[in-house]
Amino acid sequence: MKTFEELESKVRSYVRDFPTVFTRATGHTVFDENGRRYIDFFAGAGVLNYGHNNPLLKARLIDYMSRDGIAHGLDMATEAKRDLLNTLNDVILAPRDMKYKVMFPGPTGTNSVESALKLARKITGRSMIIGFTNGFHGMTMGSLAVTGNSTKRGGAGIPLTNAFSMPFDGYLGEDVDTVDVLARYLDDRGSGMDLPAAVIVETVQGEGGINVASFDWLKRLEKLCRKHGMLMIVDDIQMGCGRTGPFFSFEPAGIKPDIICLSKAIGGFGLPLALTLFKPEYDKWTPGEHNGTFRGNNLAFVAATEALMAYWQDDGLEKAVQEKGEMVRLRLEQMADRFDGLVEGVRGRGLVQGMVFGAEGMASAVAHEAFSRGLIIETAGFTSNVLKVMPPLTICEEALVKGLDILEEAIAPVARREVTRMNARAAE
């Protein structure tokens, strides 16, 4: 690790949680340079939905490269881009009766969010955007302004303006309907809130602690958007591409967002790709008004196309995610019962499930123990109090069970330490 400590900036983060040098990976398994093998319950923060080095995608990429296919294309027309646009339309959008224009905003999630915010402001002529408590949308200035985490916001070094944070579903407790709170702010012109251009929302807040919005909440949020002429942006960067089951996480809510942000798993193989989808009537961009050198990552187009062809022409993956998600959920609930008093609950949807710990530092300690036992798992939430189970969607049941076994083994010593600490404190 010396090279990283000496030469790489202190800004590095995941390497601190998983302090080893990784060398290769297939499916749900990652190897380090000492030959240790790890089960991956992290999936590149939601990028590797189809696993590491997925053989179908790899074969397509190798074939494309060996034919000297275009690798970089700005936003020029290429065969690979045409294939992706047609496949996205034929396999995903048309069967769902979704008419959306596709924009290539730049390679990462935050590029998609920035383009969505710009477009909403341009369309409505309003500047303010509503984000939600514990929302996470990326590290560039516009995205940070609608992100809740104060540490990330602090990195901006300038005031983050033209955004207003409102309570997410459940933020004010079970008895408070936070759509009603927002409705009151919007209806009452003495509230101090300017009429917003848009709301930007995650259906399940990934980084913010696996906070799940109910479908009813999302539906009523959409209705409020229509009433006040604000656009609804769904940031499906982490929860899209099947993470919660359906291709788009919002499908079961029956809503039609005005703008959809996609990234992470859309590239299939882990290659950077982001898309911004919007209703055709909002396509008010002028040529080049939003630009970027790396909008034409054709290798990502090739892998993305193959992923859509291989996994989304039928509902096999969606069903498998639901089944495996239920299995994970059940097992985590059993663990929550076993460690009653230490685990506050389990929440999530599909193959993103969080276990909420009460005591500070416990989830991180469990993640650390799990890593030493061969499981890669991260935490979520501002205080890192939620253990986040997010394996590749293609993981087999056997590995899923093995990973969950390791997790339970990892919780046990941390729980013992915590109980000892609590008893010592009670005896004081």
Ligand SMILES: Cc1ncc(COP(=O)(O)O)c(C=O)c1O
């Ligand atoms: C919901 C959501 N939006 C946006 C982003 C930012 O994506 P990127 O890190 O690729 O810029 C993330 C990253 O974790 C995310 O989870």
